[in-house]
Amino acid sequence: MTSIANSVRCETFSFREVARDGAARAGELQLTHGTVQTPIFMPVGTVGTVKAMRPDELASQVEAQIILGNTYHLYLRPGLDVVRAHGGLHKMMGWDRPILTDSGGYQVFSLKDLRKIREEGVEFQDHISGSYHLFTPEKVIEIQETLGSDIMMAFDECPPAGADEHYMRESMARTTRWEKRCLEARTRTDCALFGIGQGGTSEKLRREHLEELGPLPFEGMAIGGLSVGEETQAMYDTVEFTTPMMPDEKPKYLMGVGKPEDLVECIARGIDMFDCVIPTRNARNGQCFTSRGVVVVRNAVHKEDLRPLDPDCDCYTCRNFTRAYLRHLLKSGEMLGPQLCTLHNLRYFLTLVGQAREAIVEGRFEAFRKRFHELQAEGGSR
Structure with a gap:
């Protein structure tokens, strides 16, 4: 050898x-x-x-x-x-x-x-x-x-x-x-x-x-x-x-x-x-990560919620569908529900590391880090 x-x-x-x-x-x-x-x-x-x-x-x-x-x-x-x-x-x-x-x-x-x-x-x-x-x-x-x-x-x-x-x-x-x-x-x-x-x-x-x-x-x-x-x-x-x-x-x-x-x-x-499997695994259960915390879109509070998952997200899911519709898909057992939630979660994760990279290059990573935590605390889990 x-x-x-x-x-x-x-x-x-x-x-x-x-x-x-x-x-x-x-x-x-x-x-x-x-x-x-x-x-x-x-x-x-x-x-x-x-x-x-x-x-x-x-x-x-x-x-x-x-x-x-x-x-x-x-x-x-x-x-x-x-x-x-x-x-x-x-x-x-x-x-x-x-x-x-x-x-x-x-x-x-x-x-x-x-x-x-x-x-x-x-x-x-x-x-x-x-x-x-x-x-x-x-x-x-x-x-x-x-x-x-x-x-x-x-x-x-x-x-x-x-x-x-x-x-x-x-x-x-x-x-x-x-x-x-x-x-x-x-x-x-x-x-x-x-x-x-x-x-x-x-x-x-x-x-x-x-x-x-x-x-x-x-x-x-x-x-x-x-x-x-x-x-x-x-x-x-x-x-x-x-x-x-x-x-x-x-x-x-x-x-x-x-x-x-x-x-x-x-x-x-x-x-x-x-x-990590978290963004894909959790999406299949209706847990979506956003710039303002975790949104459990299966929860009853979203039954008539016409907002997107994340107003700051540019993904296909957030540009086209409401929380109420996503909840309907998940509660109905439709395959499109996990697909749309997975797409959003992965896009959010990739956007997040991309923003971190940009902040590092521009020498403002600590400000980015602080703002990330502020927004997460502001939204909480719901």
Whole structure:
């Protein structure tokens, strides 16, 4: 096997910081399928689709620059043979912009009693057929290269919230060994590979792990193991002391986060990239995020409300439909309801990070941050 020093590099990847305001920064990320302006939010398309959205809507109306797929789920269904027959995930799902794929580590470790961890990798029983599989670092790289990901994530162990220091250290050491094997296993020069740092909410453990991973030839670095049950302030504090430990010349990605206030607060602490299922999952239940707080459009108070979801939003939903109509669709079980709410939520998230970027470039991020929180408090949840 090729040594890490001589491992394959991604020839189509580059990242540059274009502006900084405090710890917040704006950047430009070049990938095989296009350029991404950071900070950025990535809609989650776990199984090759962002739920309730067509790819053309994602591109033209949401203005998504990059989306996320999942190694575990796509490996199980439809399977690599089907993806390969289409010529990769981009062609299969009709999406010509960048895709980041999670390694499947979080999904495998969430199986709890259905998996066994050993040095080689993780053996697990899948949730669909009950059959047994083995994920190794080499296997997850093979899967992601078959998918044709613009950004692949290294295989890591995501320790449970509250794990003791002894377990965390064992887990971190294993993750380091696995991530080195991921670097050695890569073969494609058009797929970037990001490492993932662990360490819970401990500054000491985060520093130790990043001191091991930082010098390795990953194109980017992610913070893993947050938003898994810890208090919100503990997450913010961990991000605040962790981002300065991460290489500034590489993108900094906070995995699985979050709500609009999390995006603003973690951009303020130096994060460049986010993903989360919240805007799509919550939309299907009628919870919509707006510039003035959360609107639960299913609530009876909106039965005759002729206002748009958000008067400051330019999305198709807000330009054309009332809260009363959206509530009617959701209460009637019509598919259009979740579709319109999802479109709005994703557009709001992408607009928010775009506004944050503009504020960073113009040197007024703190004013933007303050105004964001004022408007959220003014509207509340209703």
